[in-house]
Each structure stands twice: as structure tokens, then as C-alpha cells.
Amino acid sequence: MSSVGDSISPKERVLSARRIEGLIAAGQSIIIVNQKVLRVDAWIPYHPGGHKPIQHLIGKDATDEFTVCHSEETQNQIDRYQIGRIEGRWRNFIPPIQGGQFRPYIEESETSNEGHDFPAPKRIDDQKDGRLDQIRPAVRELNTKEEQAFLDSETKKEISLTLTRYPPLDETTQGEIIEKYRRLYDQIKAEGLYECNYMAYAREFGRCALIFSAMLFFLHIGWYCTSAVFLGFFWSQLVFSAHDAGHIAITHNFTIDSLIGMTIAAPIGGLSLGWWKRTHNVHHIVTNAPEHDPDNQHLPFFAVNHQFMGNIISTYHERLLPYDKVAQFLVPYQAYLYYPVLALGRFNLYVQSWIFLGQGQGPRKGLAWWHRWFEIAGNIIFWLWFGYGIVYKSIPTAWSRFAFVMISHMVTMPLHAQFTLSHFAMSTVDLGPDESFAQRMLRTTMDIDCPEWLDFFHGGLQFQAIHHLYPRIPRHNLRRTQKLVLEFCKDVGIPYALYGFVGGNKKVVGSLAEVSRQASILAKCQQTIAERGDLLHGR
Template sequence: MASPKMSPIPRSSIAQRILDGETLIVYDGQLLKIPQSWVDAHPGGSLALLHFVGRDASDEIQAYHSEHALKLIKRYSVGAVETDEHGSWEALVPPIMTGWVRKPASNGTKEWYNESSTFAPLEGTTDILLVKRDDLGVEKGPTLSNLTPSPTSLSLKAQADHSAAYKLLHKRIVDAGLYKTPYLTGYGPEVLRYTMLAGLSAYAYYRNWLMTSAALLGFTWHQLVFTVHDLGHMGVTHDWTFDRLIAILIADWIGGLSVGWWVHNHNVHHLVTNHPSHDPDIQHIPFFAISPSFFFNLWSSYYKRIMPFDAFSQFLISLQHRIFYVVLALARFNLYRNSYVFLVQSAFDKKRARGGRWTWWLEVAGIAFFWCWFGSVLYGCGSWKKAFMYLLVSHIAASPVHVQIVLSHFSMSTADLGPVESFPHRQLRTTTDVICPPSLAFVHGGLHLQVTHHLFPRLPRHNLRKASMLVKEFAQEQGLVYAEFGFAEGNSEVVGVLRGVAEQVGIVGRVAGAEVKEVIERWESQWEQVSDKKTG
């Protein structure tokens, strides 16, 4: 750790070091230099770090790490940073936000690679969206202009005040003992519920009540998902190894889904919530688009591909408010696809995140075990038609969790307010609660309190209700909106957003011809300018 007597490191120097390829993140007034080995092995995935290069990640780091981990983080400090009159760091734009990443070169070193181009849908906004790479005039690496944020309408002092108040709120949460897991009163009833549903499903199958058995199995999966979610956030035993072992047993061996994929995906969602180019949880082209931004063939920094707004996508999105529940009813099949693609890709990853090979092999063994036992269940139905119906009913019965997830975000803002936006401001702006009585909280897995969960992701979900009272006080004191809807109202809001975007698809179709002509003319003009420069 750097000596506190050293002079603060100038912002200009930090910017240049980022351009030179260093992974630098500000934490608690200190500059952290993250070695490439840890970027590759970070348990939350490399994107969780890359999205905060040049930014103050103090609140996010506090929210996502235990006290033990926070002590280890300080060893990466290389000195203090310059701050403004409010004691705040003047944020830079992370290179990944403008399409720049570092990839291995032929000689084994890392070099800058421009994987996408930037696009601002509206002039005068801070939105930075990513689109297909434009090879015209591509530099060998990012420049200072790439790291410089656009002017913002946000008050930097207000954002600093939100951050300071959040730190005090976090201390109140800790002092109230809300990080202590209520094993007996919290997970005791959960285990009994899981056992009862699984037992009833097995009994119904034994009596040849196949559709009843399928529905009960689906309900079991639906409930187990919430505990896997807790374990993925280290919110049960608070020990990475124990939580991951239990999560693999439930998710992979019982549910056939990769918890490794889910954690990798979900961490990014939490950190760049509702960003069209970066949050995988809202990137559902061709089925859904919750913002017209998706009409521009956006690049996904998570999936590393273009999300094409082609004729097929336009057709489905024009109907998205009508097929919403049908698609979500079958969403578990897409989870299988994402899980297995992730595991296949991870097999060739020489620098896996924490856990190494044993977690990968345990997951693969778990997936194989799942299809053995579930395949036997389907085979025992007696005919392919009964097996197909059992498969369908069980998966539809497990689908309410997908509705729960989208209710929390689909109707909220997808704007990018820039790197100066504070952690609490961003989470309250992009997340909403679903109001329900305590007696029905188990149906939502306790995660109807998504605002509080996004602010304190490691908090045991059985303590979220108590914590939400403190968060509401915080929001009121800071002049922030704590959004919450009833279940029916929340569904109406989401369907309304989908309908609004669907209606705009028709407008796009009517003006497409004129826009295509304009784009072609602009492209030809740019090409002529480049050609003139080359010949000159």
C-alpha cells in the first residue's frame, strides 16, 4: 500500500496511465492499480472491474465485498488521488464504455482493440451507446477525448452528498445486524417448503398424476431459484466456497442451470443496471426491447455481439406487449442455452475466475446428473406426448420468477447519465419494488424489495423488509424517488412500456426508406473524405 505522505496523483496522470493500459480504479480516495492477473481471476468477472476504470467505485466496492475482502483490496493502492472542493473524484469514462478493450497480441502482451463504435441517439445528452465497429479512422487506442465525460445536468455536489449519505446508511444497516443470516426463522420455513413441494411432486408422479407432479416440480424450482440468488450474492453463509458449493448443488444438480453463468451475468446487471449496451438483463432482442435505443443494432459489451434489429426482430417487437407472458412462460429454456454456452466457453478459458477447475467440473457433473434424473422422469411418463406435456407444464410453473425480475426494471429509466452519477442515485432511478403483504413474500422470494437489494446485494433477503424502511428514510432525506408498484400496477406499467416501444416500431418502418437513403449518403461522404486524405 502506498504511503499516505505521498502527493496526490494528478487526474491527468491517471488518465494517461489508463490510456497506457493500466486498470486503475478509485476507492476511498485511493488509486487502486489492479494487476491483469486479478482482472482475469476476479470472482465477479472482469467486466465488474472494467466498467469502473477511472471512476470512484467506493460505494460499489463496499456494497459487494465483505470486511475481510475490503482489507485485502487496500493492498492494490498506489497513492491518493486529487479531488475537487467537495472531496470528490472527477470521474473519467471507462474505455469499455466507448468500445475499447484490451486483447492479447501475437507477442503475448495486451493491446487495445476497438470492438465497437459509439453512438449518441440525442444530441446534448450523456448517453453513450455502442454500435457496429466503424473501421473508418479507427485509432490504435483510446484517446483523452474517449475518457472525457460529456457535460452533465447532474449536480456534482448532490451526487457527492448522496454517496456520503449512502455510506452512513450502510453503517446503520451493519449496526442493526441486518447482515446476520436468520437461519432458523428465515431458511427454516424455506427448507420445509422446498421439501414439501418436492415430496408432493414425487407422490403425485407415483400416483400417475403427471400434470400435478409437473406443476409441483415447477413450483419447487421456482422457490429454489431465490435461494440460489442469495447464495450467488454470498448472502447465506457469507463464505464464498460454502455458498458456491450449495448453489451448485441446487442450481446445477437439481435445476440443470449453471450458477457460474448466472453470477457472471447478474453481477454485471447490478453494476450497469438498465444500460442498453451493457446490462445483459435487458438485452432480449429479438423478443423484447424496452427502449427505442435497441432499434440501432446495438453492440452488447457482455455478449460481444451485435443485437440485430432486423425484420424478424421488428416483427416480434411490434407484438411484444401481446406475447410478453408467452415468452416469459418459456424463458427457462433460454436459461439452459445461456448456461451451457457459458460452460462450453469457460472450458477453453485458461484464466477462470475464482474457484478454478473444481467448480467447472462440479457444474458439468451437476448438469449431467440433472438430465439423467429429469430424463428418467420424462421417460417414465409412458409416451412422448405425456413427456412433452410434463416438460412444458413443469417449466411454465417455474416461470413466475421471470415476471418478478422484469417488473423490477423494465418500466424504469434506461438513460445513461454518465460516470459522475452516484451508486445510490443510479440504483433508485433504475429499480422499483413490487408491493406485497408479508404473508405472500415467499411467492416473490423476498426479492420484490429490489431497490434495497440493489443497494445492498449481500444482505440476506429475509432482512430486506427491515432494511427497506431505512432506505426509504434515506431516499426521502436525499430527495430521491423510491419507486414501488402493486403487482397488478407493475404488470400494467411494463406492458405499457412494451406497447409504447412496439408502436414506435411501426413509425420506424414508415420512415426507414428515407433514413436508409440518408445513412448511405452520409457514408459515401465520409468515405470520400477519407479517400481524399489518403490520396492527399
């Protein structure tokens, strides 16, 4: 005769935190979504957004991240990976990729460690995924005790200042923020803010067609520099729609939005939407984290935080980000280099796109298996019409060709500034796994204030804080959503960073200048150490 417990479905069995820790220690990818324990190893090869975002959620309650980043179709399919459920509020582990340590599960220890009455694994520097283990020892040798002491003191100052400005990290406070954030999500859906305004996109299409026609007209009459300005503006305007499509925010259908985004990115823009999604999805999960967010890792040109002067390891690139001689020379001048480097940013996007496509870094299974080949074909088409048809065949002299290429690419600089503006000057500290998703997004992201008639220029990117809270909301509804988020912030006591475009630029440049000042102090520290070493050796 079977017992009552034997009749319980495997998906409905209650798994303790100790048991889940043991599963992760055994190498399984476990996340928690809506009290359900999901083993997502089988999903990772099919995940269109890459494996890194999932790795950063292992051992965590990923309900909010999963809900706001995925379509309802995907949300409805996730039950196939359920292996159990939890009771009560989940206390997040630190994921293995971030240094979390997990103990193997021993059956006899179940009773003494039931539930959550044990300390969460602490972060240890030695534990990293894959080849990161091999380069960690070398990192320690790069920093002297004095250098590390200086960097640690700056980190402590930043953490202390951050903790005074944002709500405490206790379970009650963060639990209340999570509950109200999820209620806000329901309210936003109820008010129809996830419904796309297709007439707004029709106007966008008309504007882009007009800009492209102007480019062709001035090209025809030989005004090549003027034509280049219109081409750069055309690319910038289209990127906004590609960004929406990449977040499945237009039709909310993965295949349709992917086609829209890839068509804009590849044959029209010469870039890879797949590459952008691979980095951008990680950015949305670990926003502004120096070791983990690829959108902040710009050495040797920029160190957006003092931590980059400590020779950190990028978990995204799986390699050391050295604060080498080149970085030591450039970072003290980064506030002056900010706009010139951004003006050349589009050339870097070409390189990154072809590396991604050439190495096949995107998904090779599932719904997105064909995306790589679509984008390769699209990029070939781009270089045929732009590189051969316009630059080579339509422009007569080498100097005019050079000017056309440089101007058309440098005109997109405000777009690159817009992407960096919302994060470079915001908090980069890690407050631990107990911080709610909503608070972390608002702490690491600022919004740019502008009149409504200028929304077309910013393309929705001025609402980055709102976008990070709810990435799939169509951008034409972000201004309406902002009012609801403002009420939420006042209710839970989270500061909402809002600056004018000029003020936001000043804050970013000022932040870069502050890191440059810290770099100068570190350089003096290194010089003192070197001189002391010379004295000790009698030189």
C-alpha cells in the same frame, strides 16, 4: 541523504488525476476505492464475477460498488493492489469499455494539469475494447440520418424527463447523496441487517422438501400434469436461495455460499450459477444501460427501449445487436409476446448455461477455478435424475412426457416475470459518470409491494431496489431494510418506485407497448425513405 519525499511508501504517494489518466491510457486497469488508487490487472483473472464488472469501473470511484458487492474478507485483501492514493473528491472518467478516451501521460504536463482542473474525457463512438472497434463503422451504415434523428429525439425526451424527476448531477448534490448513502450502510450494519436468519432458511428448506414430496407423490399415482406443476414451483422456490448464495448473502463466506448456490443451480436445477453470476454482476454495475446490461438485451423478441432500434453494440457480448427483419416483425407485438416468451425462458437458461460451461467462460484461476467442473458434473446429474429418471423412465407415453416437461418449465414463468418486472419499465438513459451509485440504482429499479405473508412467493425479488443498493443483505431482512431506505429517499429527494404486482405488470406491458408504438413510427419513416429512394431512381 534521502529527502522526506523518498521515505513515503509507494502506496501512500498522491497521484494526480492526470497521472491516473495516463496509466489508463497505457492499458492499466485503475479504480479508486476509499481514496486508494488500485491497479487491479493482476486481480481480473481471479475475479469470480468475471472481468466485465471491473472494466465498467475503470477510471471511477468504485467505493460504493466494491463495498456493497464484496465480502469483508475481499475488502480487507484489496490493499495488495494499491499503488497510491488521491486527495479530495474524485471526478469519474468514462471507462474505456463505455467509450472513454484517455490521454497518454507526459511528465512535463503534470504542473499544468495537476488535480482535477481539466475536463473529463468525453465519450467518443470510435473507441471500444477489442473487436468492438472493428464493427463500429458497420453500425453507422445501418442507420439512415432520418432514423438516427428520430431515435436521438426520443433519447433527448427521455433524458429531459428524467432530469426533471431526479436530483441534479452537480458535485454538491451528488456528494451529499453519496455521503448519506454510506452512512445508511453503516446504520444497516449496526442494526444487524447483514446477519442471516438461518431459521428462515430452515423453513425454506422444509417448504421445498414438502413441495418436492408432493411432486413425487403425484408422479407415483400418474397425475403427471399435477406433478409437473409442483416440480416447477419447487424450482422457482429454490432459485431464491440460489440468488442469495450467488450474492454471498447467506453465510457471507464465498466458498460455502458458492457451494450452496451451485448445488441448487446445477444438480437440482440443471443450470449454471457461474453463468448467472457472470451476467448478473455486470447487471448490478450498469443496470438498465442498453449497450452494457445483458439483462436488458433480448432482441429480436424484446426492445425494452427505443435505443435498441438503433443497431447498438453490446459491450457484454462484444457484438452487434441488430434491429433486423425478425426484430422489426416481432417488436411491434412485444407487449403480447411478453408472457409467452417468459414462459419458455427456462429453456434458454439451459442453452446459456451449457455455452458458458462448454466454452469455459468462467474464472480458471483463484478460489473459483474448480466451479466449472463442479457445475458440469452437477448438470450431468440433473439430466440423469430429471431427463432419464423422471421424464423417460417414470412417464409412459411421449405425449405425457411432453406435457410434463412443458408444464414444469412454464410454471416458472412468474419467476422470470419477477426478474424483468423491476427493470423493464424503468429509466435506461445514461446520465453520465457524475451520477451517484445510489441514485442510479433507484432510478433504474422498482420495488413490488405485497403483503408480508406473500413474501415466500416473491422470494425477496420484490425488493429489487433495496437489493440493488445492498446486494449482500439476506433477503429475509430486506423488508426491514426497506423502511430505512424510504427515509433515505425522502431525505435526499430521490423518487422511490413502488408498485403493486398488478400495477407493476401493467407498467411493464405499457412500456413495451410504447416502444412498439415507436417501432411503428420508425417503420413508417423507413417506408417513406424507401419510397423517396424509388422516386429519385425513377421507379
